[in-house]
Amino acid sequence: MPKSQNINPEEVRKPTFIEFGKIPVNQYNKSIQEERKNFSTEDFTRIYRDMVIIREFETMLNLIKTTNEYNGIAYNHPGPAHLSIGQEASAVGMAYNLGIDDYIFGSHRSHGEILAKGLSAIDKLDEDILYTIMSGYFSGGALKVVEKGFEGNIRDLSVHFLLYGALSEIFARENGFNKGLGGSMHAFFTPFGIYPNNAIVGGSGDISVGAALFKKINRKPGIVVCNIGDASMGCGPVWEGIIFATMDQYKTLWKGAYKGGLPLIFNFMNNLYGMGGQTMGETMGYDILARVGAGVNPEMMHAERVDGYNPLAVIDAFKRKKALLAEKKGPVLLDTLTYRISGHSPSDASSYRSKEEIEAWQKEDSIITFGIELVTAGIKKEEELDEIRQETGKLITHILKLAVNDDISPRLDLVKDPDSIGKMMFSNGSEDRMEEGTPEVLIPLKDNPRIKSLKNKERFFKDKEGKPASKAKLFQLRDGIFEAVIDRFYKDPTLAAWGEENRDWGGAFAVYRGLTEALPYQRLFNSPISEGAIVGTAIGYGMCGGRVIAEIMYCDFLGRSGDEVFNQLPKWQAMSGNLIRMPVVIRVSVGSKYGAQHSQDWSSLTAHIPGLKVVFPATPYDAKGLMNTALQGTDPVIFFESQRIYDIGEMFHESGVPEGYYEIPFGEPDIKREGDDLTILTIGATLYPAMKVADTLQQTYSISAEVIDARTLVPFNYQPVIESVKKTGRIVLASDASSRGSFLKDMAQTITELAFDYLDAPPVVVGSRNWIIPAYEMEEYFFPQPDWFLDAIHEKIVPLKGHTVKHDFSAEKTILLNKEGV
Numbered sequence: 056m057p058k059s060q061n062i063n064p065e066e067v068r069k070p071t072f073i074e075f076g077k078i079p080v081n082q083y084n085k086s087i088q089e090e091r092k093n094f095s096t097e098d099f100t101r102i103y104r105d106m107v108i109i110r111e112f113e114t115m116l117n118l119i120k121t122t123n124e125y126n127g128i129a130y131n132h133p134g135p136a137h138l139s140i141g142q143e144a145s146a147v148g149m150a151y152n153l154g155i156d157d158y159i160f161g162s163h164r165s166h167g168e169i170l171a172k173g174l175s176a177i178d179k180l181d182e183d184i185l186y187t188i189m190s191g192y193f194s195g196g197a198l199k200v201v202e203k204g205f206e207g208n209i210r211d212l213s214v215h216f217l218l219y220g221a222l223s224e225i226f227a228r229e230n231g232f233n234k235g236l237g238g239s240m241h242a243f244f245t246p247f248g249i250y251p252n253n254a255i256v257g258g259s260g261d262i263s264v265g266a267a268l269f270k271k272i273n274r275k276p277g278i279v280v281c282n283i284g285d286a287s288m289g290c291g292p293v294w295e296g297i298i299f300a301t302m303d304q305y306k307t308l309w310k311g312a313y314k315g316g317l318p319l320i321f322n323f324m325n326n327l328y329g330m331g332g333q334t335m336g337e338t339m340g341y342d343i344l345a346r347v348g349a350g351v352n353p354e355m356m357h358a359e360r361v362d363g364y365n366p367l368a369v370i371d372a373f374k375r376k377k378a379l380l381a382e383k384k385g386p387v388l389l390d391t392l393t394y395r396i397s398g399h400s401p402s403d404a405s406s407y408r409s410k411e412e413i414e415a416w417q418k419e420d421s422i423i424t425f426g427i428e429l430v431t432a433g434i435k436k437e438e439e440l441d442e443i444r445q446e447t448g449k450l451i452t453h454i455l456k457l458a459v460n461d462d463i464s465p466r467l468d469l470v471k472d473p474d475s476i477g478k479m480m481f482s483n484g485s486e487d488r489m490e491e492g493t494p495e496v497l498i499p500l501k502d503n504p505r506i507k508s509l510k511n512k513e514r515f516f517k518d519k520e521g522k523p524a525s526k527a528k529l530f531q532l533r534d535g536i537f538e539a540v541i542d543r544f545y546k547d548p549t550l551a552a553w554g555e556e557n558r559d560w561g562g563a564f565a566v567y568r569g570l571t572e573a574l575p576y577q578r579l580f581n582s583p584i585s586e587g588a589i590v591g592t593a594i595g596y597g598m599c600g601g602r603v604i605a606e607i608m609y610c611d612f613l614g615r616s617g618d619e620v621f622n623q624l625p626k627w628q629a630m631s632g633n634l635i636r637m638p639v640v641i642r643v644s645v646g647s648k649y650g651a652q653h654s655q656d657w658s659s660l661t662a663h664i665p666g667l668k669v670v671f672p673a674t675p676y677d678a679k680g681l682m683n684t685a686l687q688g689t690d691p692v693i694f695f696e697s698q699r700i701y702d703i704g705e706m707f708h709e710s711g712v713p714e715g716y717y718e719i720p721f722g723e724p725d726i727k728r729e730g731d732d733l734t735i736l737t738i739g740a741t742l743y744p745a746m747k748v749a750d751t752l753q754q755t756y757s758i759s760a761e762v763i764d765a766r767t768l769v770p771f772n773y774q775p776v777i778e779s780v781k782k783t784g785r786i787v788l789a790s791d792a793s794s795r796g797s798f799l800k801d802m803a804q805t806i807t808e809l810a811f812d813y814l815d816a817p818p819v820v821v822g823s824r825n826w827i828i829p830a831y832e833m834e835e836y837f838f839p840q841p842d843w844f845l846d847a848i849h850e851k852i853v854p855l856k857g858h859t860v861k862h863d864f865s866a867e868k869t870i871l872l873n874k875e876g877v
């Protein structure tokens with residue numbers, strides 16, 4: 056079903072010029088008098104107060120870091136504190152008009168944004184709602200602390216709660232917003248629309264796009280603001296995020312209510328520096344950051360530089376941009392100019408900038424300047440401003456006292472419960488759908504052409520007469536995955552899938568053929584070739600409450616999404632104190648035939664990272680059952696599929712692959728063939744060579760091999776494997792991954808520990824070579840072959856009578872290869 060967008064050569068070959076419009080730079084020029092009609096005295100006061108609160112909060116942190124004391128309270132904080140002293144006006148201006156439906160994402164330097172957004176939410180919410188939020192958050196632990204002895208109204212109490220929750224998080228206390236598991240650089244509080252801040256520079260660049268997609272696809276109110284630094288413009292996730300967010304298809308192909316741009320503002324908090332690298336004039340070539348918008352789309356992303364030293368200029372910009380987003384004209388790029396008076400961190404000696412420069416910016420300090428303007432305009436008296444500062448000092452002192460007190464604010468007790476962090480790694484939920492509602496589909500399931508054709512397939516590899524079914528008749532592994540996926544699309548209205556060639560092409564290796572007919576664009580779409588953002592957007596979508604399947608076309612391209620897979624996807628559930636759920640399934644196809652950069656099995660890399668569930672089915676029955684489980688769950692799953700076996704039929708489950716729904720629990724290895732003398736444990740497609748080996752062992756050497764298919768790497772139940780080893784005393788482990796540092800080695804070591812007394816020989820790993828993967832014609836020298844198993848068994852486990860070794864698995868060779876690094 057091709058897109059009806061013909062690309063006409065006459066049209067696109069015509070000579071023309073690209074016209075760039077003007078990008079406004081610091082165009083706000085209203086006086087405070089002029090703004091009096093837009094802001095009440097209370098509004099102006101709040102703006103001033105919020106900036107002062109942020110300044111004092113961070114001044115306190117600076118003193119704690121540099122002198123171990125603030126207002127007579129001693130404390131040592133060994134962790135990070137990337138302060139934004141100087142940047143308060145940009146944070147308060149950004150947050151001023153945002154409600155709790157508007158989500159902000161941030162960076163390592165986001166204390167100011169957290170407080171500004173929180174204070175803005177507190178100002179807008181009814182007191183009873185505020186109280187409900189506070190008392191419901193982690194059983195009201197933080198509320199109880201700030202409530203004790205507090206006299207005043209609930210709105211003021213909420214300010215105490217906000218400051219205490221944030222500071223406790225920075226000091227890694229259990230009452231922190233994320234149980235102390237996020238800390239300074241990651242703290243967030245979703246009830247106020249404050250989403251994760253990210254210690255990876257640019258990390259929010261694509262996650263926030265996923266959040267905006269969540270809002271768009273599920274028609275939720277509100278916008279998303281991605282607050283990132285100017286130096287993050289050099290980061291892949293930011294560029295990929297921008298490209299993902301500005302795709303034409305939102306305007307050209309998405310239909311009805313879904314048509315139009317994303318509700319998203321990339322807000323670069325441009326303090327002109329990375330750490331010491333000067334972005335303007337040294338590490339970037341844009342001169343003015345806002346220029347970048349011009350190259351991205353014809354709307355130039357409505358880019359604009361705003362004077363982030365003036366809170367009113369920022370408020371004005373956000374108000375105008377929010378209106379644009381409401382008209383579905385997003386996304387927007389803002390270059391919010393600011394300056395960090397404080398060092399990158401408190402230990403920063405500022406060797407990269409002159410004293411004169413810092414002093415020049417200090418002279419224009421936004422709080423001082425805004426205060427003078429308020430007094431000059433007769434809105435506030437100097438004494439009143441002074442009182443705000445005094446009161447804020449007292450407040451911060453009070454909050455600090457509470458947060459450093461080990462009795463009032465203890466840390467998670469890892470002595471009492473050493474597993475408490477472990478228990479937060481996964482949410483382990485089971486949800487048919489992430490939200491109630493009717494899933495949007497284009498045709499009834501029964502009318503789907505692929506569903507119809509699958510009705511005629513042989514769901515076991517032999518037909519009723521016991522003859523092998525022809526390839527055309529066979530229900531294949533790819534069909535098993537398809538059935539699980541389409542079933543969930545008709546159950547869960549939030550489910551969306553994206554990746555390269557996911558739509559018209561039918562998905563990589565035809566797994567998705569039949570989905571295009573069934574689903575509107577917003578539920579299934581082609582992404583740019585942005586593997587980082589494919590995963591990053593899925594993370595943002597998942598953490599906001601949607602279920603998503605993202606696809607990586609070849610496992611090798613996981614490298615392009617390294618940060619997202621290693622640093623983001625596995626971390627946010629635990630770093631939220633287990634409040635966030637992450638129902639994100641990443642389908643990863645493991646290649647063959649295409650050489651060194653298209654055939655690698657990296658399941659071991661993902662299994663190494665705590666917080667990911669890792670699945671690698673080898674049969675259609677397992678593929679369908681495990682995909683059903685992945686899509687029923689609420690945790691991130693890396694779902695490996697081997698291209699070697701997409702065509703294969705079901706050879707083990709004799710009643711065939713059921714047409715209906717069933718789940719296969721994660722972590723349960725499956726005995727594919729029973730035996731008594733030797734165990735072979737396989738991961739992925741090596742099941743098939745292992746079965747051949749088992750035949751040979753039986754026929755030629757009268758050795759009865761038990762073949763166990765791991766099916767899942769994480770979690771993994773060792774019990775059935777240990778039971779097998781107790782019986783056989785010997786085990787070979789095999790997979791297509793390069794053997795050095797592989798998950799097989801980890802399993803071999805664990806099995807040695809758990810079953811040492813039962814083993815007659817050491818567990819033996821038969822993995823792939825530690826080389827580049829050669830061309831298909833030479834693959835047999837790289838991937839484990841049946842005779843490798845036999846050689847390894849003969850050399851290391853039990854001599855096979857009459858066997859002649861072809862491959863050297865001797866101890867000498869092992870030492871030599873390791874010495875050579877291959």
Ligand SMILES: Cc1ncc(C[n+]2csc(CCOP(=O)(O)OP(=O)(O)O)c2C)c(N)n1
Nearest residue numbers: 164254255256284285286287326328329330
């Ligand atoms: C991916 C990554 N690279 C490097 C760092 C180390 N680092 C932390 S902050 C920073 C500078 C970031 O500058 P910018 O994005 O402008 O934000 P700012 O610190 O100015 O707020 C660097 C290099 C990091 N945290 N993450």
Ligand SMILES: [Mg+2]
Nearest residue numbers: 284285326328
């Ligand atoms: Mg910067």
